Amino acid sequence: MxxxxxxxxxxxxxxxxxxxxxxxxxxxxxxxxxxxxxxxAEAMQNVHKEINDHFAHLKKQYKIKTSKFTPVQQALIASFNSTITELENIWNTVDNWVDNESLFPDKNGDPGRILHAIKSSPIALVDNAPKGTQLKLLLILESKQKVLFKPKRYNLTEVIKGPVYAGFDRYNSEVFAYYLGMVLNMRWIAPAVTMRINVENDILPVATLGLKNTMVKNEVGATCIYGKCYYCKINETVCPDNTGVLEGAAILYLEKQFKVHKSPWRRSYSRKKMDWEKDTDFCKKLSHTLSLQRILNLIDVAIFDFLIQNGDRHHYEVYKNRIVILDNGKGLGNPMVDILDVLAPLYQCCIINLQTWQNLQLLSGGSLTETIKILSSFQGEKLATEEHFEAIERRLLKVYATVQYCIEKYGTEKVFKH
Ligand SMILES: Nc1ncnc2c1ncn2[C@@H]1O[C@H](COP(=O)(O)OP(=O)(O)OP(=O)(O)O)[C@@H](O)[C@H]1O
Ligand SMILES: [Mn+2]
Structure with missing residues (x-):
């Protein structure tokens, strides 16, 4: 029983x-x-609406300048307003640079000297740089430094319509991004400067055969380049202007071993929706696979990308466990549009590095773009139209609004991380 x-x-x-x-x-x-x-989908829409409500009622402190920024701005100006005496010295400083906050020398006039040196060092060799999907050249300077050259494809006034990743890379976005990184104190970024190269005098004599094979003459006899890359086409050349000059962004090449990762917030590049676009718990789930530091780092980069509207960060490179902000050419496309979902990492996780937040607050009231204008003026650069500068200031207010939204929802204790 x-x-x-x-x-x-x-x-x-x-x-x-x-x-x-x-x-x-x-x-x-x-x-x-x-x-x-x-x-x-409705919940996601509501988040955008709530952020826009905060944007519409933003406190005055976010719209005026703060005197706390003055010493920071002065230090930046001193770093970029420098003249160079000896090229050799600055490359020695670059080659022997070790610092955990900045990938390249960032103080006492060194940034200005680096930009000047990139522009003025004689070029020893020019080749196609077949990495990536867009046309770019690899310049080897006589000082042995490598430089990536992304040529100008559009005039500054051209507005790129379509999806946030539409069009060719914008050389000015690459250069703008470097100054932006320096002003935001996100210094894990490569120096970039506008460079003008004479095709006949400075490229052809030192061009590799491979590069010469991707050159064609246009109807007025100028030597144009179609290059070697995934999207390169013989009928989509870049040509020098009527003075024989090819303008573009010269970006210092980092001879480092990166780890490459897919961005969790990458786009599908089709109508298909990615997980981050569908799942309201996306960030929570991500915390099972990524460290808090990596998520905070991705959020910093998302803020950076939102300001310039670079919606094309499909992959990211990591060096010494930090994201190197490489490939910034898809910004500054349309100054009339702010695609808010570039900020998804911030509003989905609702956390931000406290230091980042403090840096952002220093830049209120127009200081951000004012500083970028001053720093780039030392290289004689005009990087964007006034509409773009205004758009960046507006987007900065939207970043403030997003943080306000998070604070209201979860409280400061939860939002700010060390
Ligand atoms: N300054 C740099 N130093 C070292 N490597 C770099 C630098 N810039 C880019 N790279 C490497 O070259 C690759 C291609 O560059 P980049 O992403 O700028 O080109 P792209 O044509 O925009 O590519 P994609 O279409 O894949 O976005 C990068 O993934 C990176 O690994
Ligand atoms: Mn790219």
Whole structure:
């Protein structure tokens, strides 16, 4: 009798376990119904609406300058307003540079000297740089430094319509990004400067055969380049202007071993929605696979990208466990549009590095673009139209608004991280 009783209980327990497994499996694999999906889409829309409400009612402190920025601005000016005496010295400083806050020398006139040296060092060799999908050249300077050259494809006034990643790379966006990184104190970035090269005098005599093979003469006899890259086409050349000069961004090449990762917030480049666009718990789930430091780093980069509207950060490179802000050519496309979902890492995680937040607050009231204008003026650069500068200031206010949204939702304790 008691044996039968025990047997009965065992069977009952076994059934319970099996039923549990059945329900667990079914619940976790059931596809969300269209109703759930539409509620999620609605939730995402509401976030944008709430952020825009905060933007409309932003406190005055975010719209005026703060005197706390003055010493920071002066230090930046001193770093960029420098003249060079000896090229050799600055390259020695660059080659022997070790610092955990900045990838390249960033103080006491060195940034200005580096930019000047990139522009004025004689070029020893020019080749195609076949990495990536867009046309770019590799310059080897006589001082042995490598430089990537992304040529000008558009005039500054041209507005790029379409998706946030539309069009060719913008050389001015690359250069702008460098100054932006320096002003935001996100210094894990490569120096970039506008460079003008004479094709006949400075490229052709030192061009590799490979590069020469991707050159064609246009109808007025100028030597144009179509290059070697995934999207390079013989009918999509870059040509020098009527003085024989090819303008572009010269970006210092980092001879470092990077680890390359897919961005969790990358776009699908099709109508398909990525997980981050569908899942309201996306960030929470990410914290199982990425460290807090990496997520905070991705959020910093998202703020950076939002300001210039670079929606093309499909991959990211890591050096010494920090993201190197490389490939910034898809910014400054349309000054009339602010695609808010470039900020998704910030508003989905609702956390931000406290230091980043303090740096951002220093830049209120126009200081951000004013400083970029001053720093780039030392190289005689005009990097964007006034509409773009205004757009960047407007987007900075939207970043403030997003942080306000997060604070209102979760409280300062949860939002700011060290
Ligand atoms: N300054 C740099 N120093 C060293 N490596 C670099 C630098 N800039 C870019 N790279 C490397 O070259 C690759 C291609 O460069 P980049 O991403 O700028 O080109 P792209 O044509 O825009 O490529 P994609 O279409 O994939 O975005 C990068 O993924 C990176 O690994
Ligand atoms: Mn790119």
């Amino acid at each position: 008691s044996m039968n009783y025990m047997f009965g209980i065992s069977v009952f327990l076994l059934c319970l376990v099996l039923l549990n497994i059945y329900f667990f499996y079914n619940l976790s694999t059931t596809k969300p119904t269209p109703l759930i999906q539409s509620r999620k």
